[in-house]
Amino acid sequence: MIPHLDLKQINRPYQAEIAEAMQRVAESGWYVLGKEVAAFEQSWAAYCGVSHCIGVANGLNALELIFKAFDFPEGSEVIVPANTYIASILSVTSLGLKPVWVEPDPKTFNIDPKKIERKITPKTKAILAVHLYGKCCTMKPIWELAQTYGLKIIEDAAQAHGATYAGLKAGNLSDAAAFSFYPTKNLGALGDAGAVTTNNAELARKISSLRNYGSTIKYYNDHVGTNSRLDELQAAILNVKLRYLDAENIRRRELARYFLSEIKNPDLILPNLKTLYEDAWHLFVVRHPKREEFIDYLMDNGIQATVHYPVPPHKQRAYAEYNHLSLPITEQIHNEVVSLPLHPALTNEEAAYIVQTINQSVLQSHAAVGYYSGV
Ligand SMILES: *Cc1c(COP(=O)(O)O)cnc(C)c1O
Numbered sequence: 096m097i098p099h100l101d102l103k104q105i106n107r108p109y110q111a112e113i114a115e116a117m118q119r120v121a122e123s124g125w126y127v128l129g130k131e132v133a134a135f136e137q138s139w140a141a142y143c144g145v146s147h148c149i150g151v152a153n154g155l156n157a158l159e160l161i162f163k164a165f166d167f168p169e170g171s172e173v174i175v176p177a178n179t180y181i182a183s184i185l186s187v188t189s190l191g192l193k194p195v196w197v198e199p200d201p202k203t204f205n206i207d208p209k210k211i212e213r214k215i216t217p218k219t220k221a222i223l224a225v226h227l228y229g230k231c232c233t234m235k236p237i238w239e240l241a242q243t244y245g246l247k248i249i250e251d252a253a254q255a256h257g258a259t260y261a262g263l264k265a266g267n268l269s270d271a272a273a274f275s276f277y278p279t280k281n282l283g284a285l286g287d288a289g290a291v292t293t294n295n296a297e298l299a300r301k302i303s304s305l306r307n308y309g310s311t312i313k314y315y316n317d318h319v320g321t322n323s324r325l326d327e328l329q330a331a332i333l334n335v336k337l338r339y340l341d342a343e344n345i346r347r348r349e350l351a352r353y354f355l356s357e358i359k360n361p362d363l364i365l366p367n368l369k370t371l372y373e374d375a376w377h378l379f380v381v382r383h384p385k386r387e388e389f390i391d392y393l394m395d396n397g398i399q400a401t402v403h404y405p406v407p408p409h410k411q412r413a414y415a416e417y418n419h420l421s422l423p424i425t426e427q428i429h430n431e432v433v434s435l436p437l438h439p440a441l442t443n444e445e446a447a448y449i450v451q452t453i454n455q456s457v458l459q460s461h462a463a464v465g466y467y468s469g470v
Contacts, residue, residue, distance in 0.1 A: 096399060099399045099434065101438075102278055109335055113335055116335050117328060126326055127324050127326050127327060128325065128326075129327050131330035131331040131334060132325050135290075136290070139333075139337065140292060142340075143266035143272075144264050144267045145292045148290050149291045149299060150330060151289045151302075151306050151324070152324060154253040154275020154289040155289075156306070157274060158182070158186030159189055160306060163305055163321075164302050164305060165221070165298075168220075169192075170218065173220065174246075175187060176197060176227070177422045178204060178429070179225045179408065181411060183223060183408075184414070192220075195216075195219070197211055200233075201424055202367050203230055203233065203370075204380065204428065206222075206225070208236035212240060215240070215246075220246060221248065222248050222249070224268070227254060228254055228377055229281065229374050230255070230373075231370075234269075250273065252265040252274050252292075254281070254378070255377065256280060256281040256344075256377075259373045267294070271298055272291065273289065273290075274290045274291075274292065282337060284329040284332050285328075288330070289323075301318065307322070344375055350376070351371060352371055354435065355368050366381065376437060378403055378437070379435045379437035380433070380435075382428070382431040382433070383433055386430065386433055393452065393453075396452045400433045400436070410426070410429075
């Protein structure tokens with residue numbers, strides 16, 4: 096079987112270096128917020144092209160700490176993409192802020208910049224730009240809106256390590272960006288980890304204090320903070336794996352290019368080719384009108400495809416107060432998306448087999464005519 100993702104296989108090439116880094120930390124006698132974290136913060140800031148990076152416990156905390164640091168009045172509105180992973184939205188609601196949902200552009204899966212302006216009210220304070228599946232949002236119109244209306248932009252870059260837009264890296268496209276280094280991400284630790292990147296020195300200082308109980312000098316607290324510290328073990332592992340991120344992203348792009356040129360199946364809508372070399376290809380997401388049958392067909396042929404994501408945030412039981420909303424583009428996307436296996440350890444033979452299997456499937460070809468006229 097070709098699994099959707101095999102973390103053991105992905106981490107195997109770095110096993111010796113990871114073991115050495117772990118040993119070094121184990122023997123150091125210093126386990127939380129130390130030299131390894133400081134080194135990673137410096138390297139990740141440099142990689143993203145920003146002046147500050149703050150290591151935190153996970154990606155959700157990174158987003159929450161950014162909102163906490165901005166200290167928007169309770170009930171302020173944040174423009175969010177309706178088509179995203181629930182963590183993006185949780186960061187907004189957990190701070191007592193109100194998500195204002197905007198539909199995606201079906202060609203990019205990301206927030207449709209054309210639909211943002213009509214949602215801006217006097218209570219709007221920020222726009223959350225989620226670079227879903229590894230593709231940066233179309234930032235130029237978002238920058239212009241933020242300028243015009245005096246809004247902050249926050250990136251959820253949890254899926255976009257190394258992605259670029261207009262020559263700039265994800266993490267350097269806004270006032271502050273959140274990264275996750277959850278094991279499945281393009282840069283993944285062997286546990287939970289996250290970071291905030293920003294060019295705003297004051298914001299960086301505040302977040303760095305907030306993650307450690309609101310304290311910069313031990314036992315003196317300037318802010319009502321929290322515990323969201325990054326540990327030395329994860330930072331040491333990230334320091335190893337960061338050296339290979341670019342090579343891994345190049346491999347992801349190579350596979351994406353291969354899929355985009357070789358998959359020929361009228362039932363499928365393939366991801367947009369236009370940003371092939373900018374995208375980080377965290378996921379290779381296609382759309383199929385009969386998704387479940389397509390997934391079963393692949394599984395019968397030894398290919399594990401998955402769904403990111405089956406239920407949009409506004410339709411989750413956790414968000415009952417938003418269940419009545421109608422966001423048809425988001426809902427259709429959530430009904431049709433399928434993520435094919437695409438990761439740096441996928442072999443050429445596996446990729447060829449995936450293409451061949453998909454090209455031989457004829458589940459829906461008659462109904463495909465006019466399919467693009469939907470959204
Ligand atoms: C993974 C992810 C997060 C949350 O990161 P954690 O480290 O799991 O907290 C947030 N947003 C998006 C888009 C993600 O993919």
